[in-house]
Amino acid sequence: MEPDSTNKLKREIYNIIFEAETPKGRAFDVALIICILLSIGVIMLESVTPIKEKIGILLLVLEWVFTILFTIEYFLRLWVVRNKKKYAYSFYGIIDLVSVLPMYLSLIFSSASALLIIRSVRLLRIFRVLKLARFVGEGKVLADALKASRYKIIVFLVTVLTVVILAGTLMFMIEGKENGFINIPISVYWAIVTLTTVGYGDISPVTPLGQAVASFIMILGYGIIAIPTGIVSAEIAFFKNKEVTTEVCPHCLKEGHDKDAVFCKYCSSKLN
Amino acid sequence: MEPDSTNKLKREIYNIIFEAETPKGRAFDVALIICILLSIGVIMLESVTPIKEKIGILLLVLEWVFTILFTIEYFLRLWVVRNKKKYAYSFYGIIDLVSVLPMYLSLIFSSASALLIIRSVRLLRIFRVLKLARFVGEGKVLADALKASRYKIIVFLVTVLTVVILAGTLMFMIEGKENGFINIPISVYWAIVTLTTVGYGDISPVTPLGQAVASFIMILGYGIIAIPTGIVSAEIAFFKNKEVTTEVCPHCLKEGHDKDAVFCKYCSSKLN
């Protein structure tokens, strides 16, 4: 985002609410995150019946205060930024808007206010406060590792989906309606609960054959849990070991050079 | 599979139903996967009593429609392929047949229709739609990693089997019939539920000694879960690292060039 430079006040506000490195910018970001956390706390407390009965009015007032503050902040952001459309359609722009809308909607639909919780996504702004750059780098390694493994993860997910459908139906046929496996969708839900090792115990096999099959599914799940972990470990280790520089070749402008590279591997120009 | 080239129509149909790279082939594959998903949805819904009571006739009709479509598809595949036997005995050939048989069997044995769920295995065809080649590669890395660790996994599974039999019997002797550990097979089932960290809670130790032994088994399981993950991680990392070429620069004789490198990163000579 770039500031709208036509106006000194706009520029000043821009530096406060968009910059994270200046003292004022940092102070603003810290205050903002505290407000977001408090506001999430208020929404949560409002759902607790005994607390709502006691201090419901106070919570409603606080909720309106935070909503109005965030609304002002949203319009300020929209006002000071040069390319208003770009901000409005950006990830944070949409989240900033969606974080205040439910409160206004709650004037019409009374149950809309629980949607306010969506403002917890704004917590991701916390990375801006804690030395931004470093986190962008770390986040990028994680994102790169996940991106590099996306095909392996799809292969894995489709296989898991097939396994849980087959396992769920098999258990439905073995255990039947009288033992809690009342239909195939619920049996598939049971298979997911089991394969992921969550194991609520709301549904569990009762017949000996069902327990034997369930045991097999669990040991299978035990092996399957190793696969995504293995994929992600290997990718993170790979990116860690490579430690690609972010250097750009001065001649062909390509990236991705190793730390020990002296010449560009694409065009043979000397790197800095 | 190769087409039967004696007939132009056969060749045309072959290209549609066996090829994944041509536009028509892709369209066919996408349509097929949608049909499979819908058909799985219908089978699942049929098992839900209130839904079956309401729209049972519709679901039955839909089930027959999908079954007849898949039957036609099966015979078309059999017709257009040159080596009919090879297709009929291939993995997909068998799955394609088994996916329609239960519906015809259900005319004789009323409960056979639940077996239709076996057609969920056909979902694996999804890999053909999403750029086939790439997935074959990724699947191959996973398969290679699993294949390479198969002896380690057998060692691991036999050890786990021995541990759960011993742990189950021990708990049967400690807790006894009055605390839910009614016989050794059920106690072994409990040991598997515990060691895999599923933990339904349908059976759980009640006596202090039983809880102490169970605690020990859990911490053991905690350590054991690390082993298959470690095995698979190491294998995937191993196959991943092999992706760096072993090419040597013809000029400076240094190694460690990336796959996409055109020039040596150390001396700027052209690589082969």
Next chain:
Amino acid sequence: MEPDSTNKLKREIYNIIFEAETPKGRAFDVALIICILLSIGVIMLESVTPIKEKIGILLLVLEWVFTILFTIEYFLRLWVVRNKKKYAYSFYGIIDLVSVLPMYLSLIFSSASALLIIRSVRLLRIFRVLKLARFVGEGKVLADALKASRYKIIVFLVTVLTVVILAGTLMFMIEGKENGFINIPISVYWAIVTLTTVGYGDISPVTPLGQAVASFIMILGYGIIAIPTGIVSAEIAFFKNKEVTTEVCPHCLKEGHDKDAVFCKYCSSKLN
């Protein structure tokens, strides 16, 4: 173990029951493992009340048959081996003896027969059947990896022990006797069930503060589970990448040379 070579019959029996590579030796090992599995099955079935009531006599007879077979096998092993003491005190020698003793003890103490389950440890002989050498190698990598990480694992276990004692006592003080946390040992048991992600649900926090603390413990456990997995993964990867040969230096007799080593790294002698 070496055979007692004074007698041709002894030598022949030795080859059958101790060797795994000859056809007869393999056949014997396969038959033995089938007997062990059947015998474990019989012991398990005997603990199931309705089955015992129906075919209890048959199971008892079978149990005695297997026990007598294993007893004969034990004495044969003792007879044909040269160093009888070495076999009798070896791991398998002790297991072979302990696998038959409980049945004879059951003539005196009626409940001793459940101890027969200890013969499931004999299942580890399965590795002898499936190309022995290969499994010894794979097992050695796992054992080496575990051995190399033993200090890290002790550090880890002591830390976990401290955490569960502190967490259990904290929850005992927060939740108290009325919510199932009836004393500190049971609360520590709950902490282990939670930290290992087993989660039976036989005891679970009820008060808001207890649930908050439990949430913190769970997320901690989530992070802690990463540590043993990380340790073992790194060790297995390390041993995999190194692929140390089992070659011994002909001069200084030391082991642990890398695959590409030409000279001994300890005494500079040429390796074969």
Next chain:
Amino acid sequence: MEPDSTNKLKREIYNIIFEAETPKGRAFDVALIICILLSIGVIMLESVTPIKEKIGILLLVLEWVFTILFTIEYFLRLWVVRNKKKYAYSFYGIIDLVSVLPMYLSLIFSSASALLIIRSVRLLRIFRVLKLARFVGEGKVLADALKASRYKIIVFLVTVLTVVILAGTLMFMIEGKENGFINIPISVYWAIVTLTTVGYGDISPVTPLGQAVASFIMILGYGIIAIPTGIVSAEIAFFKNKEVTTEVCPHCLKEGHDKDAVFCKYCSSKLN
């Protein structure tokens, strides 16, 4: 910590209670750890009502004995060390004090004695007994690995926090008060129980939509559990690999020698 050298007795006591390598120091440390373990056992037993009723007096006496012993030990440590303030404010100094205080406080506040459990932290002294240096090294690798991944872990934790708040609120809106999701904080607690795969089953989804969303959250959690494991594995592997020296053979200039190598494995020259 340095001894106060003005006094021979002080020096002697210092060697016993602060040194771990001398025979007397080792004996003292072993005795101390046994006392700590016994004392923890006494505190635990005291919380078990039937045991307390039977031997409560004995347990109270033992507790006072251990407390007085630890108090004497604390003052001895304070007396023999040169820089008393440094010890008093060190990690172990504070723990040593806090380990005895609750017993004296229990004379005033009767419920304070459960706080004694804090002396379980003293168990970490166990590392001193088992060849100190080695454990410091292993612990350092673990600490380094965790320290190196701290930013990745923060990124991960903030993301998890956002996910559980959103997932909890979503389930609160879907399932509602009648199915156990009585307010948002409890629903967030449920989301944490589910995402960490603990799965008590005290609260579990009942409606079909709730079960579908929960299934999605579980599979998500399944993938998320891979991330911290991957991070820690990669870091430990990284620190482990650094253990290979970067030493170059002075004769053939080849690298990759093991730490314990005396001669070059390629040309048999002596390494430095």
